[in-house]
Amino acid sequence: MQIMVCLKQILDPELPPRDFRLEKGEMTPAAEGVPLVMSSFDQNALEVGLQLREKMAGATVTAVTVGPEGAEDVLRKALAVKADRAVRVPLEQDSKLSGGIVAGLLAGAARELGADLVLCGRQAGDWDGGQVGLILAEELGWPGANLVTGIEPGSGGLVLKCELDEGYEVLEGNAPLVAVVTNHETNVLRIAKVKDTMAAMRKKVEQINVAPQGGRLELASLEIPVKEVNCEIIPGEDGVEKADNLFKRLLELKVL
Amino acid sequence: MSLVLTCLFDQGSLSRDSLEALGAGKSIAAELGAVLAAAVIGAETGAIGAAAGEYGASKIYAVQDAALAQYYCEGYLAALEAVCRECEPAVVLFVTNAPGREMAPRLAKRLGRTALVDCLSFNADKETGSIVFTKPVFGGKAMAQVAMSDAPAVVALRRRSFEPARPEQAAAETIQVKPPAIPPNPFKLIERVEEQTAGVRLEDARVVVSGGQGLGGPENFALLEELAGLLGGAVGASRVAVDSGWVSSSKQVGQTGKIVAPDIYLAVGISGACQHLAGCSGSKVIVAVNTDPEAPIFGAARLGVVGDYKEVLPPLIEKVKEMA
Numbered sequence: 001m002q003i004m005v006c007l008k009q010i011l012d013p014e015l016p017p018r019d020f021r022l023e024k025g026e027m028t029p030a031a032e033g034v035p036l037v038m039s040s041f042d043q044n045a046l047e048v049g050l051q052l053r054e055k056m057a058g059a060t061v062t063a064v065t066v067g068p069e070g071a072e073d074v075l076r077k078a079l080a081v082k083a084d085r086a087v088r089v090p091l092e093q094d095s096k097l098s099g100g101i102v103a104g105l106l107a108g109a110a111r112e113l114g115a116d117l118v119l120c121g122r123q124a125g126d127w128d129g130g131q132v133g134l135i136l137a138e139e140l141g142w143p144g145a146n147l148v149t150g151i152e153p154g155s156g157g158l159v160l161k162c163e164l165d166e167g168y169e170v171l172e173g174n175a176p177l178v179a180v181v182t183n184h185e186t187n188v189l190r191i192a193k194v195k196d197t198m199a200a201m202r203k204k205v206e207q208i209n210v211a212p213q214g215g216r217l218e219l220a221s222l223e224i225p226v227k228e229v230n231c232e233i234i235p236g237e238d239g240v241e242k243a244d245n246l247f248k249r250l251l252e253l254k255v256l
Numbered sequence: 257m258s259l260v261l262t263c264l265f266d267q268g269s270l271s272r273d274s275l276e277a278l279g280a281g282k283s284i285a286a287e288l289g290a291v292l293a294a295a296v297i298g299a300e301t302g303a304i305g306a307a308a309g310e311y312g313a314s315k316i317y318a319v320q321d322a323a324l325a326q327y328y329c330e331g332y333l334a335a336l337e338a339v340c341r342e343c344e345p346a347v348v349l350f351v352t353n354a355p356g357r358e359m360a361p362r363l364a365k366r367l368g369r370t371a372l373v374d375c376l377s378f379n380a381d382k383e384t385g386s387i388v389f390t391k392p393v394f395g396g397k398a399m400a401q402v403a404m405s406d407a408p409a410v411v412a413l414r415r416r417s418f419e420p421a422r423p424e425q426a427a428a429e430t431i432q433v434k435p436p437a438i439p440p441n442p443f444k445l446i447e448r449v450e451e452q453t454a455g456v457r458l459e460d461a462r463v464v465v466s467g468g469q470g471l472g473g474p475e476n477f478a479l480l481e482e483l484a485g486l487l488g489g490a491v492g493a494s495r496v497a498v499d500s501g502w503v504s505s506s507k508q509v510g511q512t513g514k515i516v517a518p519d520i521y522l523a524v525g526i527s528g529a530c531q532h533l534a535g536c537s538g539s540k541v542i543v544a545v546n547t548d549p550e551a552p553i554f555g556a557a558r559l560g561v562v563g564d565y566k567e568v569l570p571p572l573i574e575k576v577k578e579m580a
Contacts, residue, residue: 013395016552017530020397029394041512097402099361100370123373123512125531127400128393130373131361138365143330143442146358149505159446165354166506167451171443180358182512185501217370220388220401231544231560239567246543246568247575249559255519255541256487256579 001059001175004115005049006106006132007078008039008095009071013125020224027222028096029126038074041121043189044149045181046078049119050190052151052158060084062113064208066091066105072205079200080192087113087206096127097217103135108210110140116175117158122147122182133180143177149184258385258407260285261293261345262313263336265327265355267300270307272460273351275420280378280413281349282312282421284387287380290346291315295339297332299325309428311421316430317343321438328441329358337366338435340408346385347404350412357412364410371410372402376417395511396534416459416517416538451506456490458507463489464518464536466509467497470525470546470565474502479569480524486576492516492536494526510535524565528553545569 012035021030038046046063053059062085063078065071075086089105110118118140120133137144147163157174163182181187192200234249236242250256262281264274278294285292294313296304298320305316319335336359340348348363350356352374364371375389376399386405391414393400404411458464465484467477477491484491492509493502509516511531517538524545526532533556536542544557545565554560561568 011394013531014529015397017397017555020394022398027400029398097370097400100365103365126394128374128391128395128511130357131371134358134361135365135370138362144358144362145443146329147354156444160443163354163505164448164450166457167449169448170446172446173443177442182505183495183499184505185499188499215370217372218403218405220403222393222398222400224398227555229542229556229558231554231557233549233554234559234561236561236563239563240571242561242563243568243571243575246559246561247572250520250541250543253541253558 001056001117002113002115003049003053003059003061004110004113004118005046005061005063005078005083006118006120007042007046007063007065007074008124009036009065009067009074010039010124010126012037013040022222022224027219028094036070036073038077039121039124039126041123041181041183044183044187045119045121046081046083047187047189048148048151048179048181050081052153056153062087062115064089064106064109066102067095068092075205076200077192079203080197081190082196085206086203087208089208089210091212097129097219099129099131100135100214101212101216103132103139104213105210106132106136107139109208112208118178120178120180122180133178137178140176140178143173144180145171145173145177146180147182148179149182150186151179258288258290258346259293259315259343260288260290260347260349261295261317261339261343262349263295263359264304264308265297265332266304267298268303270304270311272420273353273415275311276415276418277349277351277413278308278311278313278421280418284347284378284380287382288346288385288387289382293317293343293345295319295336297324297335305430309426310423312424312426314426314428316428317433318430319433319435323438327355328443329362330439330442333359333362333366334435334438336363339433340367342431342433346407346409347387348408348410352412352414360410360412367408367410369406369408369410371412372404373412374414375411376414392511392534395529395531397530414515416515451504455485456488458490458492458514459516461490461516461518463487463520463522464492464509464516465489465522465524466492466494466526467524468494468526469496471497471502477503479565483569483573483576486573486580489518494529494532523553523557524569526553527551528556
């Protein structure tokens, strides 16, 4: 089984709102001084892929990213947790609202690699588009499973656990397929060993070139919302007093 | 006359999500001078079609087939694609729930478009027929306005962001649509576990008591359960609490979890990451309880208690008991 995991490099979403700025005169966030990280749901997808490989003899995990050369950092991170191969599909354009273009490039890479199972995170932590994996299923003409938290080999194919709005379901399907992964306690990405991180620096990153196709959505404006909340700190010497005062305020605000 | 098509996946009766889609669809149609239509899919679509008509849709596109008795992506996609080819809508509306999330991007791709997911509001221009939708990006740190000028605009609306439609007296015309083929479900259902929530559903609760990293472990959620229970509310959680395995992921509040808008949102030991606030910012009063006065949650809260929840919650619970 050839498992392909799609990874995106993004501005660190943990950046506090007070430090989040937009590039002057441009509809894009200021990137200077902001760390770049692997998008969090992609980390979950990578972990799902690694766990599946451990249960299937002969399975391989190939980490793929779309982006400029600097995006190879996320591939090194994947190699450090023992992905077998790392591939970058070059794209120099900005990633804003480009889910359709990126899905096309990833589909090209999946075909070239002969992937049987493609794993994607449910949405990137920057533009929050939430559609690359789903468009990818369409591009490849493969079945797509959404909000997957884990995959196991089964007697008749792959067994996927998927989140529902209330609860979950277990599905069985045959490769090739696309699985769009969401976070769960069982798929938090493992931590790389220091020696593996060092070794990953020396490993080869392959390149697959695919011609970008399709359009992106048209961004009309990007704004940081102004928050008008002034927090009223509840006074009190101890917990009991604070609880009393909080209770009073909630009654006054007529929400209790 | 152009059409605004709302895609409904309910069987039997309309869910709150569908009512919100119809409500949003009605206002978009009014702005554009368009007709509100609904797509209904199932083995038997009569009742749901009639309900959609009662709630404002004046055209009902029905795809009725025994194979479509239960929702599955591939089959319902084929049905919706056939409806869109038949009626050529200007706008196609979904709700960002589990089916809407997967259908919107895939249907858009089939129609040669890119969908926009998780929209909060819209602005329509009647002259040009173009609509600008607003959606949160960067985990809610910024708002993007996206111009959808090519028809059809395929959009999934964030739950609890639009007023549900109200019943009205109107006659709807029903058009039966036959897809050229209905593909079988490529997945076999092994098991479906519907989570039974004791008490109120998180999204419908008037009071939500949420816990985060500051709780330090699953056992401390008992205090939150007790308070929520006394207030007829529900317990929520931050992503950290879910990823740590302390509570089930159906309790996760945030950009990618449940979107809640209660009267009181009590955030206990939650630092207030943007992606979490995106799920509760519609609450009337956010109350933060945190030992760290610098925690970002205080920037979003109306009321703040700086202190240890273990010292504040028990007397608060006593107060609530006295009231009852």
